[in-house]
Amino acid sequence: MRYAHTVESVRRAEAALMATLPAGALMQRAAAGLAAVCIDVLGSVYGARVVVLVGSGDNGGDALYAAARLASRGAAVELVVLKPEAAHPDGLAAALRAGARRTDKPAWDGVDLLVDGVVGIGGRPGLRDPARTLIEDARAAGTYVVAVDVPSGVDVDGATLPEPHVTADITVTFGTHKPALLAAPAVRAAGWVQLVDIGLVPYLDEAGLESVESADVRAAYPLPSGESHKYTRGVVGVDAGSDRYAGAAELCVRGAQAGPAGMVRFGGPDSVAAEIVARRPEAVAGRGRVQAWVVGSGTADRADSALRAAAADEVPVVVDADALAYWRPGMVRGALLTPHAGELARMLDVERSVVEAAPLAYARQAAERLDATVLLKGSNTLIAERDRPTRVVSTGTPWLATAGAGDVLAGLAGSLLAAGLPARDAGSLAAWLHGAASRRAAEYGRPITAGDVAGAIPAATAAVLSAPATPAPWA
C-alpha cells in the first residue's frame, strides 16, 4: 500500500517531529533528497543548466537548499525568486554562496532542468503570474520539470486539477504521499513520484487515501485449501442480461468465473440462461443458495425486480449498471456499488463533468449518502467506504474504456465477495486484477475487448500470486 495524508495530517506530524530535531534539520533532509533526484535526472551535474522557481514559503526553501547542493557540484543554477522580500532568507543566502545566480527571465533554450519550488502543501490551487507565464514558457521549450513536494497549483487534498498548474516529469515528495499524488485527476500532473523519507512516518496518523499494490492483492486473495470444495469456496449468483443485452450476461459470468469462487449460478432470464450454459458450461442455470449476488449488467427493464430479488437473499450484492438506479441506502448490508462517473452523477443528481472533475470527493460523498461501499470506475478507480481510508487502484490501461469491461469487473468483484472478502477488499482486488488483466491483454499498447480482459484475469492473478511473499500490510 502507498499511503497519502492530508495537509493537516502532515502538518501535525511535522510539528511533532520538528520538536525532536534542531531547527532546519527537516528542510535539509528534504533538500538532500530533492538534490539527489535532480542529480540522477541530470546524470552529469557539472555544467548542467538548472532553473529554480522559488516561491515564498518553505517549498521555496527546500528548492533553495537543493539549488545550493547542485551549484556546489558545478551546475549553472539560475534562481527566479518570485517574491524576493518573502523568500527563505537562509536558503537564498546558501544558494547564492554556492554560486547560484538570480534572474527574472531565464532563456529556456538549453535548460536541462526546471525545479518547481513555487508552492507545496501551503499553496492554494492555481498559479499566479509571473509563475504561470514562466511555467508555460518552460513547457513550450520542452524543459524537464522536477516538482518539489507537489506540482504547484494542484489541489493537494482534493486531488482536483484547476488550471493553471505545473505538470511535472517527476515529483519529489517528502515524508508521505499527498492525495493529489495518488488520485485523479491531479495525479496526471505529478509524473513519476519519488517519496523521500524524512522521518515523518512514526508521527503520522491513519492515511486518508491508500493506493493498492500487488503485495496487498497477494496478501488478501482468498486461496482454496486442500479441504475446500466448490461450496466452501463460495457460490456467486449472477443476475445479468436481457433479451436485448445477452452479451452483458456472458461477460459478467466470465468475470465471475475468473475469480476465486467455486461456482457461478446464473439467475437471469431463461432465454439468456440457455445461451450462457451453452457457451460457458461450467455455469449452473437457475436460482439457488449463493454467498453473493451480482446484479445489473444489461438487465435493462428487469433491473428493479432483479435487485429486489437479490436483496431478499440477505447476502452481499454487487450493484452494477442498470440496477444502480434502484439502489436505496441501506438496502443490503455489505453491498458494493460499481458506477462509472455518469452513473454516479445520476445517483447524486449532479452533472457528470462535476464528478469527473472531483472524483475523490464524490466517491466519498456517495459512500456516505448511499450507505454502501462505492467503487467509482475511472482512469484510476476509487473504492470509498464510510469512516475508512479511500482506496485507489491505478493498474488499468486507457484501452480498458471499452464496452462490456464493467460487466467483467462486476462479475469478478462478485466472485471475490462470494469467496468471503468484505466489499472494500473485494472491490480493491477486483479493480486491481481487472486493470492488470487489461494491461496484459493489451500487451502494453493494443486495442482490446472486454472478452480479452476476462480471458487475461487468470494469468494476471497467477502473476501476482506467484511473486515472492511479503508481509500483509492490511490483511
Ligand SMILES: NC(=O)C1=CN([C@@H]2O[C@H](COP(=O)(O)OP(=O)(O)OC[C@H]3O[C@@H](n4cnc5c(N)ncnc54)[C@H](OP(=O)(O)O)[C@@H]3O)[C@@H](O)[C@H]2O)[C@@H](O)CC1
Ligand atoms: N511538512 C513537512 O513535513 C515538511 C515541509 N517541507 C516543505 O514545506 C512546504 C510547505 O511550506 P509552507 O507551509 O511554507 O507553504 P508553501 O507550500 O511553501 O506555500 C505557501 C506560500 O506560498 C504562497 N502561495 C500560496 N498559494 C499560492 C499560489 N497559488 N501561487 C503563488 N503563491 C502562493 C503563500 O503566500 P501568500 O500568497 O499567502 O502571501 C505562502 O507564502 C512543503 O510543501 C515542503 O516543500 C519540508 O521543508 C520539510 C518537511
Ligand SMILES: [K+]
Ligand atoms: K512545488
